[in-house]
Amino acid sequence: MYTGIIQNYLPVKSVSNAPGLTSFSIIFTPEILKNLQIGASVSIDGVCFTVTKVLENEVFFDAMQETLFKTTIGSLKVGQKVNIERSSTEGAEIGGHIISGHVHGMAKIIAIEELENNHVVTFQLPERLSKYVFDKGFIALDGASLTVVDADFDKETLKVWFIPETLGRTTFGFKTVGDMVNVEVDQQTRVIVDTLERLLPQYLDKNK
Incomplete structure (x- = not known):
């Protein structure tokens, strides 16, 4: 879950397209990268993604066909900046409102x-x-x-x-x-x- 309080906007480093799947990476700042693990949940422009790989400050994600069709991730480009929010932790302040990361x-x-x-x-x-x-x-x-x-x-x-x-x-x-x-x-x-x-x-x- 997320709170809708964007932590930063960060640049897309790479985009790799395959049939029904797009893999992409984003350069994370040290603050947002802190304690990030493979399998963690991250909101990218409001879409919930799972971290698939971390190489130093470059973080990788996969987007399936339904996500590509129903969200702006389908037109993602290298250099494009996207809104980032790490998933909420227990006891954290909810400054906005509860968001699932499931785009309508x-x-x-x-x-x-x-x-x-x-x-x-x-x-x-x-x-x-x-x-x-x-x-x-x-x-x-x-x-x-x-x-x-x-x-x-x-x-x-x-x-x-x-x-x-x-x-x-x-x-x-x-x-x-x-x-x-x-x-x-x-x-x-x-x-x-x-x-x-x-x-x-x-x-x-x-x-x-």
């Missing part, structure tokens, strides 16, 4: 408004995810725990305000219009919405 889809950046001390970014959501997004609710975008400022159900968009600290600590500081990001909706919200969708029609039928 991708959203597209359709507008960026640069204000004096904030960036307001508008995202276009996949149709099937918009029902899980509410004003002031949590959402994870590229692994970062963020608060939804404005959810438009009709347009299937959401807006997020980024403070300088978040822009400086994550890849959102250099995102541009047209970029895609990984989306993980809040699990509690998803369970509530799905449960109501399933049970409410049954309740209404029984009470006609």
Whole structure:
């Protein structure tokens, strides 16, 4: 599990493609590399990966076909910077919200408004995810725990305000219009919405 507080953004060192599998490596800083073992869980742009190999400060991961198809990892390039978070440890502070690293889809950046001390970014959501997004609710975008400022159900968009600290600590500081990001909706919200969708029609039928 993760907290959505990005520890750093780091460069992709290598990408190796094979049928149905992509292996890639990232150069880790000493702070994030500390006590990292093969088999450890790491969030990379919001996607949960398992460490397969460590060579000094170069850390290797494998991405399967489903991950390549459903997330931005499918278009990963050498030199690209990605958000990194090590898995949460027992007793650690949860500064954001609980994130599983199981991405539900991708959203597209359709507008960026640069204000004096904030960036307001508008995202276009996949149709099937918009029902899980509410004003002031949590959402994870590229692994970062963020608060939804404005959810438009009709347009299937959401807006997020980024403070300088978040822009400086994550890849959102250099995102541009047209970029895609990984989306993980809040699990509690998803369970509530799905449960109501399933049970409410049954309740209404029984009470006609």
